[in-house]
Amino acid sequence: FECHLLVMAMSPMVQSILSTPITDSLIHRHVTHEHVESHNIRVAMLGSPESSLTSSLNEFVPETKFEKFGGYIALFGGFLTQLVFGSLFCFGNLSPYIASYLTHNDYMASESTEFDLATVYDRYISQTNIVLFIIMTCSCTSIIFGGKLELMFGPTRTYMLSTVMVTAGFGLTSLALKANSIPLIVVTYGLLFGCGVGIGYPVLAIVCMRWFPKQRGLVCGLISTVFGAAPFVFDLIQAKLVNPNNLEIDPNYGYALQKAVIDDIPFMFVYVAGIMFTMQCISILCVKSPSWFVIQPADGADGKASVSKHQLKYESYSLTLGQAMKFWVFWDLWINNFLYCVVLMFMTSEWKVFGMNYMHINNDSYLSLIGSIASLFNALGRFSWGIIYDKNKSFVISMGALCAICTLFIATLPFIKYVGDASAVNALFAVWLFAIWSCAGCEYAFLPSVLVETFGAKYVGPILGVFVGGEVPATAVVVLLSHFVFKNNDRDWMMYCFTMACCTLISTVQSLLYRKDRLDRRKYLKAAAKASYQSISRAQQSQQKY
Numbered sequence: 001f002e003c004h005l006l007v008m009a010m011s012p013m014v015q016s017i018l019s020t021p022i023t024d025s026l027i028h029r030h031v032t033h034e035h036v037e038s039h040n041i042r043v044a045m046l047g048s049p050e051s052s053l054t055s056s057l058n059e060f061v062p063e064t065k066f067e068k069f070g071g072y073i074a075l076f077g078g079f080l081t082q083l084v085f086g087s088l089f090c091f092g093n094l095s096p097y098i099a100s101y102l103t104h105n106d107y108m109a110s111e112s113t114e115f116d117l118a119t120v121y122d123r124y125i126s127q128t129n130i131v132l133f134i135i136m137t138c139s140c141t142s143i144i145f146g147g148k149l150e151l152m153f154g155p156t157r158t159y160m161l162s163t164v165m166v167t168a169g170f171g172l173t174s175l176a177l178k179a180n181s182i183p184l185i186v187v188t189y190g191l192l193f194g195c196g197v198g199i200g201y202p203v204l205a206i207v208c209m210r211w212f213p214k215q216r217g218l219v220c221g222l223i224s225t226v227f228g229a230a231p232f233v234f235d236l237i238q239a240k241l242v243n244p245n246n247l248e249i250d251p252n253y254g255y256a257l258q259k260a261v262i263d264d265i266p267f268m269f270v271y272v273a274g275i276m277f278t279m280q281c282i283s284i285l286c287v288k289s290p291s292w293f294v295i296q297p298a299d300g301a302d303g304k305a306s307v308s309k310h311q312l313k314y315e316s317y318s319l320t321l322g323q324a325m326k327f328w329v330f331w332d333l334w335i336n337n338f339l340y341c342v343v344l345m346f347m348t349s350e351w352k353v354f355g356m357n358y359m360h361i362n363n364d365s366y367l368s369l370i371g372s373i374a375s376l377f378n379a380l381g382r383f384s385w386g387i388i389y390d391k392n393k394s395f396v397i398s399m400g401a402l403c404a405i406c407t408l409f410i411a412t413l414p415f416i417k418y419v420g421d422a423s424a425v426n427a428l429f430a431v432w433l434f435a436i437w438s439c440a441g442c443e444y445a446f447l448p449s450v451l452v453e454t455f456g457a458k459y460v461g462p463i464l465g466v467f468v469g470g471e472v473p474a475t476a477v478v479v480l481l482s483h484f485v486f487k488n489n490d491r492d493w494m495m496y497c498f499t500m501a502c503c504t505l506i507s508t509v510q511s512l513l514y515r516k517d518r519l520d521r522r523k524y525l526k527a528a529a530k531a532s533y534q535s536i537s538r539a540q541q542s543q544q545k546y
Helices: 002-010 012-018 039-045 053-057 065-109 117-178 182-211 213-242 265-286 309-314 328-357 364-392 395-418 422-437 447-455 460-468 471-485 490-512 521-545
Strands: 028-032 304-308
Touching (some): 065 117, 065 182, 065 364, 182 460, 328 364, 328 471, 364 422, 447 460
């Protein structure tokens, strides 16, 4: 009764919607953006006091065959774009090519007879890690805006912007290489490509959780699976375009003296950019929101938005990003994700260099092959962990097991070098790589579901963006450790792995201690609505006095 009094006093148009009996049909009413966006009031009033968020979500099943079909079109059509976005994990495969090309250019331009190829190559490897840091910074920052753009303009326009940026950024890197300029590579591959990935990344998960509210864990697991499988597609394409004859890579200076390989590196970026563009255009045609979801105008926009009860209930009791950040549970989850992301960034940037320099594997085709197969294990891991979470609905069990397994294999990775001969070491390196990639980054299979269940559905895009933003400081940690702490020798590589294992061990303990019942969204939002009403009443009384 108190809630409805607040509604009648503060938002009569929303009250008129709530007073209408809820039916299974889609009932639309015109609600001005002001009332739709009066979040603290609206979400606190929706539904009966005894109804739960989960039971409300279960009502949003598409009623027609067309809508069910449209959900599958969106899901599977969007897989192509997720493959493109996942190609950022090919950076570990690309960095030796970029460093080799730049080293070759410096070598050809140098007139010195004492040109140190190994020193220059190592310097460029370190600088490519900085490029990775820029990519992750831009992509993680842009994810926040990607979620907001999807709410404002819908998935189609958001994907179109992402497509232009991703394709242009990757393709123009060929010109940056020919200019022999790391700053230009930072602009094209780091800034433009990274922002394009970030803007488009949250769109498919947001749209598909609207289509399949009962299977959020499974759907997010599938999306994360395809995202993680991208290197299986692009690693092989890149290796085939650059090094079709499988020339051996020198662990000291890469391909700097292999003219046949060097000449094909810029062309590879243009060719792969064309493939990316085609894949993303197909996704643009496929990914659409269900009919009950209505795009809401931007803040301050004139006009009205037609919002259905299904949409209002789906978004009920949702905390904004600012509201969510006031609770310790938000930062508990964020720190946990950040620590686990350190290993993901280590594997993304260093796995191939680790294989060449510590394991002394100089067969480029073999490294590219196991890297591609590892991406399949990553895809399978993401899918499997999504299903596991859907079954147990426990962040403690899912994240705790994930971190514990990763800790075990990262900590023991340096010791497989001493097991036997070269063939045994090569085989064991592949096994350990597959095991680690079966866990690294797989928390994203169920993290969107955890965030929806904890903070609500409406603002999950911006909130997810902040969590993915944990990859930025994680990348910074890896870059700093690679650049200043751990050098290119066996002892330092071993300490590097132990440091990564410590991060995942802390994340394991933190996961086991996590408690999800520390936040009551209903209670918080009702209290916020009441406080807002009282504040307005006091202001009105104050005005009446004068």
